[in-house]
Amino acid sequence: MLSFLFFLGLLLPQDLQALVSFESRLTSGYYRDSIKKNHLTLNYNWRFNYTHQSGVETFIDFGVNNNFVQDEWGLYPYQAYVSIPLAEAFEKTPFHIPRVQVGRQLLTDGFEFALIDGAVMPYYFSPRLYAKLFAGALHIPEDTPENSFNDQLYGGSLSYRLSGAILKGGGIFKQNQSAERYLSYFTIYKNFEALPLTPGILIKEQFDVKEKSHDQSLIELRAHLAKISGTLFHSSRRVDPLLSQKKRLIYQLFAVDKQKSFGTTGTWDIHEMLQIEGRFERVEYHSRVRKEIGDQGTGSLIIGNNNYSISPFLTRLSSYGGYFWDYGLSSKIRLKRELSLELESNTIKYKKINGMSGFAYHALAGISLVFPPNWQAKALIELERNHLYKLDSRALFHVSHFYF
Amino acid sequence: MSRIFISKQLVLLTICLNLFPISLYAEKGKPALIKELSILFSHKKHAESFSDMKISCKDCHNFSIKPSEKGPLGELIEESALKPARQICHQCHQGKVMVPTPNRCTLCHLPSKDLKPNDHFISWKNRHGQMAQMDSDSCKKCHSKNDCSDCHLQRNGHSVRVHRGGFRFTHSMEARLNPNKCTTCHQSTGFCLDCHMGKNR
Numbered sequence A: 001m002l003s004f005l006f007f008l009g010l011l012l013p014q015d016l017q018a019l020v021s022f023e024s025r026l027t028s029g030y031y032r033d034s035i036k037k038n039h040l041t042l043n044y045n046w047r048f049n050y051t052h053q054s055g056v057e058t059f060i061d062f063g064v065n066n067n068f069v070q071d072e073w074g075l076y077p078y079q080a081y082v083s084i085p086l087a088e089a090f091e092k093t094p095f096h097i098p099r100v101q102v103g104r105q106l107l108t109d110g111f112e113f114a115l116i117d118g119a120v121m122p123y124y125f126s127p128r129l130y131a132k133l134f135a136g137a138l139h140i141p142e143d144t145p146e147n148s149f150n151d152q153l154y155g156g157s158l159s160y161r162l163s164g165a166i167l168k169g170g171g172i173f174k175q176n177q178s179a180e181r182y183l184s185y186f187t188i189y190k191n192f193e194a195l196p197l198t199p200g201i202l203i204k205e206q207f208d209v210k211e212k213s214h215d216q217s218l219i220e221l222r223a224h225l226a227k228i229s230g231t232l233f234h235s236s237r238r239v240d241p242l243l244s245q246k247k248r249l250i251y252q253l254f255a256v257d258k259q260k261s262f263g264t265t266g267t268w269d270i271h272e273m274l275q276i277e278g279r280f281e282r283v284e285y286h287s288r289v290r291k292e293i294g295d296q297g298t299g300s301l302i303i304g305n306n307n308y309s310i311s312p313f314l315t316r317l318s319s320y321g322g323y324f325w326d327y328g329l330s331s332k333i334r335l336k337r338e339l340s341l342e343l344e345s346n347t348i349k350y351k352k353i354n355g356m357s358g359f360a361y362h363a364l365a366g367i368s369l370v371f372p373p374n375w376q377a378k379a380l381i382e383l384e385r386n387h388l389y390k391l392d393s394r395a396l397f398h399v400s401h402f403y404f
Numbered sequence B: 001m002s003r004i005f006i007s008k009q010l011v012l013l014t015i016c017l018n019l020f021p022i023s024l025y026a027e028k029g030k031p032a033l034i035k036e037l038s039i040l041f042s043h044k045k046h047a048e049s050f051s052d053m054k055i056s057c058k059d060c061h062n063f064s065i066k067p068s069e070k071g072p073l074g075e076l077i078e079e080s081a082l083k084p085a086r087q088i089c090h091q092c093h094q095g096k097v098m099v100p101t102p103n104r105c106t107l108c109h110l111p112s113k114d115l116k117p118n119d120h121f122i123s124w125k126n127r128h129g130q131m132a133q134m135d136s137d138s139c140k141k142c143h144s145k146n147d148c149s150d151c152h153l154q155r156n157g158h159s160v161r162v163h164r165g166g167f168r169f170t171h172s173m174e175a176r177l178n179p180n181k182c183t184t185c186h187q188s189t190g191f192c193l194d195c196h197m198g199k200n201r
Helices: A002-011 A247-254 B002-019 B043-052 B088-096 B123-136 B147-150 B167-177 B179-182 B188-197
Strands: A022-030 A039-050 A059-064 A076-085 A099-109 A114-125 A129-138 A151-163 A164-175 A180-191 A199-209 A213-225 A230-235 A257-271 A274-286 A291-304 A306-320 A322-337 A337-353 A359-370 A375-385 A392-402
Touching: A099 B123, A099 B147, A114 A151, A114 B043, A114 B123, A164 A247, A199 B123, A213 B123, A247 A322, A247 B167, A247 B179, A291 B167, A306 B167, A337 B167, A375 B188
Parallel strands: none
Antiparallel strands: A022 A039, A022 A392, A039 A059, A059 A076, A076 A099, A099 A114, A114 A129, A129 A151, A151 A164, A164 A180, A180 A199, A199 A213, A213 A230, A230 A257, A257 A274, A274 A291, A291 A306, A306 A322, A322 A337, A337 A359, A359 A375, A375 A392
């Protein structure tokens, strides 16, 4: 079946060119687990796009794999939808097409980021004023079919752009078999280009209308001074309490209430070929036992130009689960258009809540090849050394075919 | 062990950069092209697509410029006057035609800083979601639908783009720092249990 799909593109008639495009990606690897059992892993992904002369577009994205994490075969129809244009896009923003999309698709709106089975309708009344309506059921790729349509959501938003600002407001109705929620949210985004330090602000708040309570929030302040940019942020987030226990499990293992975090990020573009980045975040929430506080700080350099990049980094993370220092670098060297080298290595010094401590080493190296006009290949060797393996090696191969 | 890798990388990098000089088709401050424009754009390859989409010669080329001296022996119009504006490619490639490369810009341009908008340099991995939730269609100016899927949907254990190497040893500490982050992608209990109940090693 895999071979059939992989070569399907080669068999398609040439007169479909341009209106049909697709990408086939086959990834395989060999690895040996900690009890010396051998695994040959396989991942196949196929993305298909067909645009009819009328503008109607069909998009399919699905995968087949025996992913070594799950260690089982699975067929994953990630996305499959038809997009029907309702009007022409505006000349300056050809990507803003008023349309209705029906099928399985990603939804991003308000605080939502979800894969849904349903319909989404973005409509642009003018380059400044646009609306989005959506209705569907949440889908999780690993979920069993009987759980489909358990978690439903319906909503809409209205956005207005004015002098560099975006004002957005919306509402969402969510329901499952036993409960329902009514949420409303607003977003204010504005850049003050004329002011010193060219500050910017993003405020996003969501309220539970039925409970008359505050649900989630995100505030971000940005400023720029010459080639230095920085942000301050604060957020109060949580997993939707309407989701089934199974879907909330990971969050509920640790937190019983909202997770609050605040922090700062900074970027200094020192030179065309040198950039420094830093980020610090402090997170607080209540576990079943007490208030938990953790923090994470990362600093990195980005050195390079179009042909090579080297990024050394240092991260320190501390939580009630322990702490670790992670340092290393990643780099990519483009020898010519058809040939690149990829190198990555890091060392982790850790101490965990269960008493484990030590070092873990990881390295990945390989080459990436392009065979114009349609093929791309990558071969990588991954090495690990840690408390499970004295030295573990893994070989990975990626082959991609593009048709457009 | 890590120190050995770092030093090897640096030595290799130095050798490579000296051995393989690379020519670019770039103007300062503008995204460099992977090849010369005359090689990148083939009339022959595009003709069929243009015919399908009812795009005529006049949609790209301006034939309204007339020579100052008329007649068969009059002055010729400079070829450059007939060339379409550079932005003309974007009218299709950033609009209606979806090309499934990881990033549509890299179909013709080298991946570089010049391609990125300024806000992409400020902790973008952590901040891009907020912008997508505000206006996801704006991402389509450069990105295809595949770009979200690569990190957020793909169940490909071979991909190392999402988590850094050694994540297996640090995820318990990261999950206790920021549990909300895990649930962005992992909402299935089976995902944890496969390893923690001993099914996989």
